[in-house]
Amino acid sequence: MTKELAKGYEPHDVEKRWYAEWEGKGYFHAAATSDRKPFSIVIPPPNVTGALHMGHALNNTLQDILCRWKRMLGYNVLWMPGTDHAGIATQNVVERQLAAEKKDRHELGREAFIERVWKWKAESGGQIIGQLKRLGASCDWERERFTMDEGLSKAVRTVFVKLYQDGLIYRDNRLINWCPRCHTALSDIEVEHEDKKGHLWHIRYPVTGEPGRYVVVATTRPETMLGDTAVAVHPEDERYQALVGKKVVLPLINREIPVVADEYVDREFGTGVVKITPAHDFNDFEVGQRHGLDKINVFDESGIINAEGRQYEGMDRFEARKRIVGDLEAAGLLEKIDDHAMAVGGCYRCKTVVEPYLSLQWYVKVAPLAERALAAVKEGKTRILPKQWENTYYDWMENIRDWCISRQIWWGHRIPAWFCDHCGEVTVAMEAPATCCKCGSDELRQETDVLDTWFSSALWPFSTMGWPEKTAELATFYPTSCLVTGFDILFFWVARMMMMGLHFMDEVPFGDVYIHALVRDAHGQKMSKSKGNVIDPLTIIDQYGTDAFRFTLAAFAAQGRDIKLAEERIAGYRNFCNKVWNAARFTLMNLEGFDPDTLKFEDLPLSESDKWIMHRLNEAARETNKALEEYRFNEAAMGLYQFTWSEFCDWYLELSKKDLYGDDSQRKQTAQYVLWYTLEHLLRLLHPFMPFITEEIWQALPGVKADPTIMLASYPEPLTERSHPEAAANMERVMAVIGGIRNIRGEMEVPPSREISVILSCAGEESLRLMKHNEAAIISLGRVADLAIGKGIEKPEDASIQVAGDVQIFVPLKGLVDVEEEEKRLLKEIAKIEKEIDQFSKKLENPSFVERAPADVVAREREKLVEVADKKLVLEASLEKIRHLKG
Numbered sequence: 001m002t003k004e005l006a007k008g009y010e011p012h013d014v015e016k017r018w019y020a021e022w023e024g025k026g027y028f029h030a031a032a033t034s035d036r037k038p039f040s041i042v043i044p045p046p047n048v049t050g051a052l053h054m055g056h057a058l059n060n061t062l063q064d065i066l067c068r069w070k071r072m073l074g075y076n077v078l079w080m081p082g083t084d085h086a087g088i089a090t091q092n093v094v095e096r097q098l099a100a101e102k103k104d105r106h107e108l109g110r111e112a113f114i115e116r117v118w119k120w121k122a123e124s125g126g127q128i129i130g131q132l133k134r135l136g137a138s139c140d141w142e143r144e145r146f147t148m149d150e151g152l153s154k155a156v157r158t159v160f161v162k163l164y165q166d167g168l169i170y171r172d173n174r175l176i177n178w179c180p181r182c183h184t185a186l187s188d189i190e191v192e193h194e195d196k197k198g199h200l201w202h203i204r205y206p207v208t209g210e211p212g213r214y215v216v217v218a219t220t221r222p223e224t225m226l227g228d229t230a231v232a233v234h235p236e237d238e239r240y241q242a243l244v245g246k247k248v249v250l251p252l253i254n255r256e257i258p259v260v261a262d263e264y265v266d267r268e269f270g271t272g273v274v275k276i277t278p279a280h281d282f283n284d285f286e287v288g289q290r291h292g293l294d295k296i297n298v299f300d301e302s303g304i305i306n307a308e309g310r311q312y313e314g315m316d317r318f319e320a321r322k323r324i325v326g327d328l329e330a331a332g333l334l335e336k337i338d339d340h341a342m343a344v345g346g347c348y349r350c351k352t353v354v355e356p357y358l359s360l361q362w363y364v365k366v367a368p369l370a371e372r373a374l375a376a377v378k379e380g381k382t383r384i385l386p387k388q389w390e391n392t393y394y395d396w397m398e399n400i401r402d403w404c405i406s407r408q409i410w411w412g413h414r415i416p417a418w419f420c421d422h423c424g425e426v427t428v429a430m431e432a433p434a435t436c437c438k439c440g441s442d443e444l445r446q447e448t449d450v451l452d453t454w455f456s457s458a459l460w461p462f463s464t465m466g467w468p469e470k471t472a473e474l475a476t477f478y479p480t481s482c483l484v485t486g487f488d489i490l491f492f493w494v495a496r497m498m499m500m501g502l503h504f505m506d507e508v509p510f511g512d513v514y515i516h517a518l519v520r521d522a523h524g525q526k527m528s529k530s531k532g533n534v535i536d537p538l539t540i541i542d543q544y545g546t547d548a549f550r551f552t553l554a555a556f557a558a559q560g561r562d563i564k565l566a567e568e569r570i571a572g573y574r575n576f577c578n579k580v581w582n583a584a585r586f587t588l589m590n591l592e593g594f595d596p597d598t599l600k601f602e603d604l605p606l607s608e609s610d611k612w613i614m615h616r617l618n619e620a621a622r623e624t625n626k627a628l629e630e631y632r633f634n635e636a637a638m639g640l641y642q643f644t645w646s647e648f649c650d651w652y653l654e655l656s657k658k659d660l661y662g663d664d665s666q667r668k669q670t671a672q673y674v675l676w677y678t679l680e681h682l683l684r685l686l687h688p689f690m691p692f693i694t695e696e697i698w699q700a701l702p703g704v705k706a707d708p709t710i711m712l713a714s715y716p717e718p719l720t721e722r723s724h725p726e727a728a729a730n731m732e733r734v735m736a737v738i739g740g741i742r743n744i745r746g747e748m749e750v751p752p753s754r755e756i757s758v759i760l761s762c763a764g765e766e767s768l769r770l771m772k773h774n775e776a777a778i779i780s781l782g783r784v785a786d787l788a789i790g791k792g793i794e795k796p797e798d799a800s801i802q803v804a805g806d807v808q809i810f811v812p813l814k815g816l817v818d819v820e821e822e823e824k825r826l827l828k829e830i831a832k833i834e835k836e837i838d839q840f841s842k843k844l845e846n847p848s849f850v851e852r853a854p855a856d857v858v859a860r861e862r863e864k865l866v867e868v869a870d871k872k873l874v875l876e877a878s879l880e881k882i883r884h885l886k887g
Contacts, residue, residue, distance in 0.1 A: 218270025
């Protein structure tokens, strides 16, 4: 007996039930060794502190589409999941908890604090894993990893020791990003820049030995002048060539500093003279290196002025700024203050303004590693898609700076280095040494710093598979097939995985890197809490269901183009889910007593409409597979949408009704089989995009299934014997005629319930034969009461006309349309449209609107004007037809 589907699709129970079934039965689990071809992806590990946001939703939906597709194609698929320990972020979470208890980590001590973090991780960390499961992610959860689990910790220590032994890790006193609140170095990606209003202070620096003469220096940070060790001009700036080699007096501090010439200076900025503070500006640090300048650090680790700042010692940096500006003004050394917009860097966790800070840190010498990683992409060992990102990758790798890998926090991989208090030697080792490697002293203390989070995640493609042990997983799945990630971590993560993979595995970590775009709001604005335009994926899933949400993301994931996401778009794809559900209900209701296993497809007498839908299904399979091979997710999704809605539902279901409801049992059986076959294959094609609804329907279909789940059923591929190009072309011609009849009905606003008379004038014998052969379909789908088909028929005087190929379609309008009423209606509609055109035109002719309104708002208004103008043309054409009827 055929199973009946519920009247409406309710996603939540279905999603919960099927996910539990898939996971419980181990369908996501990859075999460590297998005869099947491997396909592997490592998940970009979300922070253990994280919650699902739109970036995660897009990234993991695309990965899941690939994994489900490849699994159905028969591959041994490993999607390696896990989370990142997220050093600073996680430490901040636990520190906030302690602050609420009126405690801090220093009271607890290092060991107790780390125990507290592990406890938090066990109780609250990793909620994002549950959220990824709600998204339908078919990860191999039995292999889930954490960047600080035992195996990965061993991999991290092994890599550190080996790089140190290879001379690629060193310690140096250099400038880094510093958070004065978190008291740690930060990577560039951990610094978030925000455009803010600032000032440009113009300060007079007296020239030594030349009373009354001074140079004016423009700066955005007067407080750092306490650490100035030079002023610089461009060597080709004629205004200042005579000054080069002389000295100026540093205001307020009265220290003499040299004037140097350096091409770094922008002659157009400010006065063309800049202060050089090597300990507090990255560019100044480089200038200082070139000219052998002193590096004077005037801040402590909290951003408080130290003893080098003399009379300003003990002041906060921003308080000192105010005092210094006041003192300069009082001394007559402040020439002017200009408004100046600037990008200010803040700590990505606590938002404190980041300070370039001179500090003793550990570094990786990356140039030798970058060389191989650069060559691997240039030689095609790894493809970056879309291709335009390759140039960005090349540019960054060719200008790469050494990587600061130490962080002054407690949560993370502690650096495996021990200092000898007796002789000062550093011992780097896998395990804690008993004695100094140089002098044999036991006076050893371990480095307190931990490693940058990106250090452990750089090893992710091979450490998660058991390296440094030689595991079956590494042999089977490394290098991985592809990586799906956002462009924002192309350098910080992707490039570092490339360097580490090549150095330690002697192979690239992935064959393809697919870079997806950003998910923005409906107006193209970046989503942010401050703007109030964030769309929460979990709220969307609750409201519309996972499948509708996933399909929306895939449908808009065009290569190189950001996704503009609006709720109404997701609602639209929920309607698509309902369309699939209703098509399945219709099919199942017409399969009572039908058993496909008792029939042979080859024996069925297929009609032209049957052959057409089989041909289009074949083409849909071909096009979908090709699009997915090329990471064109939007084209794959939209091709399936078009086939499902326009061809299967709107056309074939209607065309099949005459056979399903007719008296010819053989035609009925054939229509049932084609209906069942098309739906079953369509569900498999849709499954990677919409896993839940497709499983629910597929399980209800009749027929013996070789697989227990649609997840393991084979993905449809084109079959030569299902290709019927000639029959499909014929059917397209018939459909074009029916479409022409429908257009006339629409233009003349003939209600669907009213049947009409139609005359088809065919130019040739072939068209005549084709139209007569499909007379029943034309009558049924065109809602035709009287159909005349012939050759060379003259157009009746009162008829509306459409042309489809070499067939002219005439619909006599006399008695069909109330000419007087239709003319009134059209005139009223045109008047209304003209008012709208006038409103849009006036708005767009108003300079204050065009100049002040956001560009996307102006563009939308222009689009609306074009739409209403087009609509007016259509209405005017209809009015002309009506007036012609009046004679």
